[in-house]
Amino acid sequence: MEKRDVDKSAENSQLMQNIEFSQEDKDGLYKTIFNRRDVRGQFKPDPIPAEVLARILTAAHHAPSVGFMQPWNFMVIKSHQVKKSIHQAFSEANEEAAQMFEDEKQKTYRSLKLEGILEAPINLCITCDKNKAGPVVIGRTHIKTMDLYSSVCAVQNLWLAARAEGVGLGWVSIIKQQALHSILGIPKGVVPVAYLCLGYVSDFYKKPELETANWRERLPLAEQVYFDQWQDTRERGQDELIHQLYEHEGFVNQYK
Numbered sequence: 001m002e003k004r005d006v007d008k009s010a011e012n013s014q015l016m017q018n019i020e021f022s023q024e025d026k027d028g029l030y031k032t033i034f035n036r037r038d039v040r041g042q043f044k045p046d047p048i049p050a051e052v053l054a055r056i057l058t059a060a061h062h063a064p065s066v067g068f069m070q071p072w073n074f075m076v077i078k079s080h081q082v083k084k085s086i087h088q089a090f091s092e093a094n095e096e097a098a099q100m101f102e103d104e105k106q107k108t109y110r111s112l113k114l115e116g117i118l119e120a121p122i123n124l125c126i127t128c129d130k131n132k133a134g135p136v137v138i139g140r141t142h143i144k145t146m147d148l149y150s151s152v153c154a155v156q157n158l159w160l161a162a163r164a165e166g167v168g169l170g171w172v173s174i175i176k177q178q179a180l181h182s183i184l185g186i187p188k189g190v191v192p193v194a195y196l197c198l199g200y201v202s203d204f205y206k207k208p209e210l211e212t213a214n215w216r217e218r219l220p221l222a223e224q225v226y227f228d229q230w231q232d233t234r235e236r237g238q239d240e241l242i243h244q245l246y247e248h249e250g251f252v253n254q255y256k
């Protein structure tokens with residue numbers, strides 16, 4: 001080996017690692033994913049200890065981001081006054097939303113609880129600061145919304161970490177963006193991406209509440225998979241992956 005190769009290999013051994021995940025590790029991950037729920041109505045008032053919130057936020061902060069931009073900020077909202085203003089903004093938007101649905105659907109809509117703003121001990125607004133890494137960001141040069149997607153990745157990390165910690169989380173999106181800007185003092189150029197309610201819960205639903213309420217069903221996965229061209233689906237007998245998707249229909253239930 002040449003000296004340059006030896007140096008490179010020594011350098012690599014400092015920089016690289018190859019951590020393996022045991023079956024138990026993998027099970028923990030799938031268990032978290034399949035038992036995560038959007039929570040609206042089961043919040044308990046018990047405070048989330050700062051150390052638990054710190055772990056959850058650390059998970060969010062380790063999400064991938066375009067150009068390692070880390071465009072997020074985490075606005076922790078504990079003030080009852082602020083929560084009340086947000087709840088008012090939700091109620092106004094929710095009334096408008098209800099009117100967008102017809103007859104029976106509107107009746108069902110009105111029966112759904114779609115937020116837990118006042119009950120959840122912590123509300124959290126995750127933002128995207130479009131100017132955090134200067135005007136030209138590696139990876140965001142052509143699709144400008146990549147920064148928003150990065151903040152959404154942080155939301156998902158946070159959601160899964162919260163579930164693993166036994167903390168429920170509900171996403172509230174029925175609010176005018178302008179209301180979030182003015183109530184939370186968020187400047188132009190920063191987008192409020194997710195308004196979230198967090199807290200310990202009495203129970204987690206087994207299935208999405210919208211599924212239980214017959215609002216919408218989970219779609220068959222095999223029909224959502226296309227090959228090479230838009231809408232080019234395969235039957236079970238045509239492709240091993242599709243065959244395996246059917247074989248794995250019980251996979252989720254192993255973790256329930």
Ligand SMILES: Cc1cc2nc3c(=O)[nH]c(=O)nc-3n(C[C@H](O)[C@H](O)[C@H](O)COP(=O)(O)O)c2cc1C
Nearest residue numbers: 036037038040113114115171172173174208209210
């Ligand atoms: C971007 C986004 C916005 C959402 N907004 C709301 C909302 O305003 N109110 C609500 O009750 N649920 C909201 N949800 C939760 C979804 O309704 C929920 O994820 C879906 O019904 C599946 O249920 P599950 O999360 O329990 O699996 C939102 C979820 C996402 C990803």
